[in-house]
Amino acid sequence: MEHHLVLRVVARLLIPLIMLFALYVQFHGDYGPGGGFQAGVIFSTAFILYGLIYGVDKLRDVIHPDVVRSLAAFGLLLYAGVGLAGILSGGEFLNYSVLAIDPVSGQHLGILLIEAGVGITVASTMVILFYAFASP
Amino acid sequence: MTVTVINIILLCLLVITALAINKQRNLFAATMLTGIYSLICASLFVCLDAVDVAFTEAAVGAGIATILFLGTLALTGFEEKTRVKISIPALLLVSITGGLLIYGIQDMPAFGDANTPVQTYLSGKYIDESATEIGVPNLVTSVLASYRGYDTFGETTVIFTAGIGVLMLLGRGRKNRKGLLDEDDA
Numbered sequence: 001m002e003h004h005l006v007l008r009v010v011a012r013l014l015i016p017l018i019m020l021f022a023l024y025v026q027f028h029g030d031y032g033p034g035g036g037f038q039a040g041v042i043f044s045t046a047f048i049l050y051g052l053i054y055g056v057d058k059l060r061d062v063i064h065p066d067v068v069r070s071l072a073a074f075g076l077l078l079y080a081g082v083g084l085a086g087i088l089s090g091g092e093f094l095n096y097s098v099l100a101i102d103p104v105s106g107q108h109l110g111i112l113l114i115e116a117g118v119g120i121t122v123a124s125t126m127v128i129l130f131y132a133f134a135s136p
Numbered sequence: 137m138t139v140t141v142i143n144i145i146l147l148c149l150l151v152i153t154a155l156a157i158n159k160q161r162n163l164f165a166a167t168m169l170t171g172i173y174s175l176i177c178a179s180l181f182v183c184l185d186a187v188d189v190a191f192t193e194a195a196v197g198a199g200i201a202t203i204l205f206l207g208t209l210a211l212t213g214f215e216e217k218t219r220v221k222i223s224i225p226a227l228l229l230v231s232i233t234g235g236l237l238i239y240g241i242q243d244m245p246a247f248g249d250a251n252t253p254v255q256t257y258l259s260g261k262y263i264d265e266s267a268t269e270i271g272v273p274n275l276v277t278s279v280l281a282s283y284r285g286y287d288t289f290g291e292t293t294v295i296f297t298a299g300i301g302v303l304m305l306l307g308r309g310r311k312n313r314k315g316l317l318d319e320d321d322a
Contacts, residue, residue, distance in 0.1 A: 030272045033187040035280065041195040048203055069303070076296045079289055094285040104271040111272060111281040118292050125299035126200055132306040133207030
């Protein structure tokens with residue numbers, strides 16, 4: 001990929017925009033279309049694009065496969081943790097209403113956290129898949 | 137009226153793309169066509185006012201799935217090896233199954249019918265109470281993340297499990313495929 005100058009320049013421009021858009025989709029999911037799943041997929045695209053243009057070895061320097069695997073588990077555990085926090089606060093599993101002082105802000109907090117969990121797991125899993133198919 | 141025309145055009149394009157994928161022997165071209173297929177599907181979902189689904193279809197179907205197909209092709213090769221022969225029993229079986237499915241469609245409620253169980257069971261409660269109970273403007277998010285949080289948890293687990301499954305099959309790198317369990321020399 002040494003000589004694909006246009007690809008490299010365009011990718012360098014696009015990757016931050018893709019990540020920013022993914023974060024927008026993640027945090028704007030409460031107000032418009034989007035949410036953790038879509039944001040995770042879009043966020044992983046930034047890494048996959050980097051891997052496609054600069055090579056898997058460079059991508060491994062940016063984010064190591066071990067880190068990605070840990071993050072995939074972390075996202076799921078975050079989701080489950082929010083559920084357990086509901087039990088510990090005196091509600092049911094995944095009942096967010098008991099997480100904060102009033103039910104509505106509890107719901108907001110719960111949704112924010114579980115969407116973050118979904119986003120992290122989905123993004124990491126997509127990068128795991130890319131690593132699995134692309135690693136030499 | 138306009139939407140109907142757009143729907144007809146999109147559905148025609150969908151059929152044309154499907155036939156083109158079927159005829160295509162070059163797997164690289166077939167992969168690109170599946171991406172186009174997903175994009176047309178996403179447009180159809182937009183016409184059905186299901187923007188969240190369209191978003192997912194565009195990101196997963198046209199984006200990630202295409203890249204994963206290409207990754208697979210890099211491992212296997214870009215040309216289909218065997219020429220496909222027409223098998224009469226298979227054609228019969230497919231025709232009968234397709235006929236039964238089309239026959240079964242007659243039992244389905246009309247599109248947009250307000251009196252179906254889907255619309256009458258819980259949807260009303262969600263639509264009426266989401267604003268006060270959850271306070272999130274996007275109803276889809278409040279259903280997926282809160283009312284149906286348990287299902288979404290299951291879905292996330294499925295994605296995680298799928299990733300682990302692929303890791304078990306491919307993730308060790310091709311140098312040491314034999315030992316799945318000896319972690320240290322990976």
